[in-house]
Amino acid sequence: MLRLSIALLLGMAVTTAVAQTKEPLLLRGVGSFHIGGRHVAISGKPVREVLIGGANQRLDPNGTYIVEQMYVQYLLPQVRKAKVPLLMWHGGGFTGVTYESTPDGREGWQTMFVRKGWDVYVSDAVERGRAGWAMPEIFEGEPVFLTIDAPWNGWRFGDPGSWDPDPAKRKPYPNSQFPLEAYDNLIKQIVPRWTTTNKAIMAAYNQLVEKVCPCVLLVHSQSGTFGYEAALANPDKVKALVIIEGTIRGNAEMASKLKNVPILVLYGDNVEKSRMFSEQRDNNIRMAAAAKEVGGSIEIVNLPEVGIKGNTHFMMMEKNNAEIADYIESWLKRRGLVE
């Protein structure tokens, strides 16, 4: 009931999906940079011989490295309508590609929001994608690699047991919005991830916020935590936080610190079928209550309750991704962040 009432409080201003525009994009800037990182000295390792460029080369691994930087790419529309930039942070095991073209080749949120007039910054967190990664001396433990079937039940494409190696025999949830014919392309987007690097990831994100913001953060999954921490580190610079199925790890004191940062948390369909997502949502509902008590605002919206059905954990890639982008845009407009 609480979940439903929170959705009702939002006014249920469900926008209708617009046809994807084929208008050309007029950009005043396209570019990229790395940010963060630190120098670290490594010693005591044996010299190796490696075949590079057709010749054996002596490789002395001892010396100074730069590690724990992150990568950022920006697309800046010629006509800005938003008052601040929009930073899009990916989830665990993914990169900024999350927000680029969808696995089936349609437009993603990166350029959709550029078209809406936002300066969009898409990034690869420390140790993911173009951020690069460092040797075992720097990153504790082993990286995690995901099998092709891991996302299926884990990220709510279908019930346990509904996976089949033969795509034709897989049984997704009814009305799934994921472009299932492109499932392999989602898997190709996955990169190895460590589970011990949150501190380094956060350090670079904080530097990014200090460089680019004031801004809105739009975060996914693992980055829910990073977005909330970034807001705590710079509550005056984060003007709003949009969390796609991520967790708010906070307490009353943090809620108080962020009482002026409006937070929207979106959930797709079939959350109740996943213990992990249900628990995370319950946690977020508790945090929403804590925020309300101190005059803050965390709105938790279950998309099926506002008429947007069939979404998995990867709603930014799904067939109705334009409709969900419009929903977010509408929420940001109501918060005065668009001219």
Add this chain to the structure above:
Amino acid sequence: MLRLSIALLLGMAVTTAVAQTKEPLLLRGVGSFHIGGRHVAISGKPVREVLIGGANQRLDPNGTYIVEQMYVQYLLPQVRKAKVPLLMWHGGGFTGVTYESTPDGREGWQTMFVRKGWDVYVSDAVERGRAGWAMPEIFEGEPVFLTIDAPWNGWRFGDPGSWDPDPAKRKPYPNSQFPLEAYDNLIKQIVPRWTTTNKAIMAAYNQLVEKVCPCVLLVHSQSGTFGYEAALANPDKVKALVIIEGTIRGNAEMASKLKNVPILVLYGDNVEKSRMFSEQRDNNIRMAAAAKEVGGSIEIVNLPEVGIKGNTHFMMMEKNNAEIADYIESWLKRRGLVE
């Protein structure tokens, strides 16, 4: 003498660097995709417990993975002037970021060539950047990590012994075009690389060529080999090959097969101070002679001999990168590849 005469044959049409335009970019498309990859089954590995999302999760590493895909991002100008797309391939230990903004934040070749009217495809090769990478069962051997000083002499910023941990004390070659104040940002672009993955890299590149070409390939360093192999695999689809300080590993038979693919190889300054680059250039000069014998064309241009001085191995990022882009564009125009 041969080197000089080859440069003279080019007509020495040295273009002057134009001021970087600040005109907005009008794009008919921006997007990305992964291509290539294969399914591989892994078995016999122990199940692990890892802390993900705040909870211990059981991670069974056995199962099917997708490995050896690559990542591609495209920027398509509204007004095309080139007759075919331009694919930009990075060197060893780097990603497509090579062609994006320079380490000191100026415009890179990616958008420079878009402004010239080319559909530009920048990619991350297999096991680099957003392509992701696979476990030791897939990639033989250890990846290579580079120390901060490795590029200094290796890639011709300065003589051996001219490196100093203190940036103020480093002694680069005179008139260096590299934006030395941003040296750390170049290092941050480096990602780990294997030295055993050429076959997998090449398989994905060939799929890319089959999808996107006919085209021009612009390749750097390690990709010199990949570009030449890609042309051999699809001699009708590669309309020209521009190699930035890369090696042509070929023979007379290959030269014959590629007699209709014009090849331009550019070298920066101080090549004679590097045994590795000198040997690679000597090899390319031999291949140029072999190509000439069968009616093909490999032009080797030493930039200092056409008045472009002070460039390192990373000319696409250097202060005069617009001048070198103009030089390449002029060469491509003479080959009839621009309207």
